Amino acid sequence: MHKPLLLVLPVALMASSAHAQTVNVYNWSDYIAEDTLERFQAETGISVNYDVFDSNEIVEAKLLAGNSGYDVVVPSGFFLERQIPIGLFQPLDKSKLPNLANLDPAIEAIVAEHDPGNQYAVTYMWGTTGLGYNVNEVIARVGEDGPLDSWDLLFDPETAAKLADCGISVLDAPVEMISAALNYLGLDANSEDQADLDQAEALLASVRPHIRMFHSSQYISDLANGDICLAVGYSGDVFIAADRAAEADRGVEVAYVIPEEGASLWFDMMAIPADAPNPDAAHAFINFILEPEIAAGITNYVWYANPNAAADEFVDPEILEDPAIYPTDEVMSNLYPLKAKSPQFDRLLTRAWTRIKTGQ
Numbered sequence: 296m297h298k299p300l301l302l303v304l305p306v307a308l309m310a311s312s313a314h315a316q317t318v319n320v321y322n323w324s325d326y327i328a329e330d331t332l333e334r335f336q337a338e339t340g341i342s343v344n345y346d347v348f349d350s351n352e353i354v355e356a357k358l359l360a361g362n363s364g365y366d367v368v369v370p371s372g373f374f375l376e377r378q379i380p381i382g383l384f385q386p387l388d389k390s391k392l393p394n395l396a397n398l399d400p401a402i403e404a405i406v407a408e409h410d411p412g413n414q415y416a417v418t419y420m421w422g423t424t425g426l427g428y429n430v431n432e433v434i435a436r437v438g439e440d441g442p443l444d445s446w447d448l449l450f451d452p453e454t455a456a457k458l459a460d461c462g463i464s465v466l467d468a469p470v471e472m473i474s475a476a477l478n479y480l481g482l483d484a485n486s487e488d489q490a491d492l493d494q495a496e497a498l499l500a501s502v503r504p505h506i507r508m509f510h511s512s513q514y515i516s517d518l519a520n521g522d523i524c525l526a527v528g529y530s531g532d533v534f535i536a537a538d539r540a541a542e543a544d545r546g547v548e549v550a551y552v553i554p555e556e557g558a559s560l561w562f563d564m565m566a567i568p569a570d571a572p573n574p575d576a577a578h579a580f581i582n583f584i585l586e587p588e589i590a591a592g593i594t595n596y597v598w599y600a601n602p603n604a605a606a607d608e609f610v611d612p613e614i615l616e617d618p619a620i621y622p623t624d625e626v627m628s629n630l631y632p633l634k635a636k637s638p639q640f641d642r643l644l645t646r647a648w649t650r651i652k653t654g655q
C-alpha cells in the first residue's frame with residue numbers, strides 16, 4: 296500500500312524542483328561577461344533563460360502588459376522609479392541577499408532617490424551617456440582644434456554638417472536625447488516644461504538632416520568598424536567599440552568623451568517583477584551578481600562601473616582609474632542624474648520624439 300505512494304511523491308517533488316531551476320533574466324544587450332551565466336549555473340544548478348533589450352520603453356511595455364515571464368529585469372533607475380509605485384515589482388527579500396553587504400553605501404544612497412529605502416532593486420551597473428567618435432575621421436573634418444570634447448559635435452548644425460558624410464548615430468531613447476539637448480541649451484536636463492521641450496525639439500530638428508541613424512545598440516559595431524564617426528552612446532558601449540576597433544587593428548581609433556557641458560548619469564537596476572514565476576531563483580541570481588569577482592568580471596568585460604565596493608580589487612586598474620568610467624568628484628560634479636518622467640510629460644515627449652525622428 297505504501298510503496299506506490301512513496302514512488303509518486305518524489306516525482307511530484309522533482310517536478311517542482313525542475314521548475315525551481317530556471318531563472319528568466321531580461322537585461323540590456325552587451326552587458327554581461329562571457330562566463331557569467333555559465334558560472335551561475337555551475338554554482339547554483341539553476342539554468343538561465345537570458346533575453347536582451349536596448350530600450351527602457353520596451354521593458355516598461357512588457358512589465359505593464361503583465362505575465363512577462365521574467366524573474367529579473369534591469370530597467371534604468373529613472374524608469375524603475377515610476378514602476379515601483381504602480382506595483383510592477385515585489386519587494387526584495389534581503390535575507391536571501393547576503394551579498395548586499397558588498398554594495399558601496401554612496402551608490403546605495405544615490406539610487407535610493409529612485410527606490411526609497413533600497414527596497415525593490417539592486418544596482419547592476421551604472422554609467423553615463425556621452426559621445427563616442429572616430430578620432431581620425433572627426434579630426435579630419437573639424438580639425439585638431441575642433442570641439443572634440445563638446446556636444447557641439449552633434450548640436451552645432453555647422454559642425455554636425457561636417458560629420459554627416461562619415462555618419463552620425465544617436466540613441467533611440469527620448470529621455471536621454473531630450474535631456475542632452477536641454478542641458479546643452481543651459482536648461483534643466485530634467486525639465487518637464489513645455490516651452491523647454493519645444494526648444495530641445497527645435498535643437499534636435501536643426502541637426503536632424505545630419506543624423507544617419509536612431510538606434511541604441513548598433514553603434515557599437517558601427518563605431519568599431521568605422522561605419523559611423525559620431526555616436527551618442529552609453530559609456531561602456533563606446534569603450535567596447537574602442538576595444539574591438541583596437542583589436543581589429545585596421546586603423547580605426549574610437550574615443551569616449553563626457554562633454555564639457557556635462558552628461559547624464561544613470562543606474563541600471565535589477566528588480567523582480569511582481570508576477571515573476573520564480574522569485575527564489577531571482578534572488579539567487581541577484582545575490583550571485585553581487586559576488587565581488589562576478590561583478591568585477593562583468594565590469595572588466597563591458598567597461599561599466601559596478602556598485603560593488605568589495606569588487607574594486609578585482610577590477611582592471613585601467614578601468615578603475617579611468618575617470619570616464621569611475622568618475623572622480625570633479626567629473627561627477629559635471630554629471631546630472633536622470634529623473635523619472637511623469638505620464639503627462641511622457642506623452643508630450645513621445646510625440647516630440649516621433650516628430651524628430653520622422654523629420655517633421
Ligand code: N2P
Pocket residue numbers: 323324325326371529532561563
Ligand atoms: C548596455 C547599455 C546599458 C546602458 N549595453 C543603458 N542604461
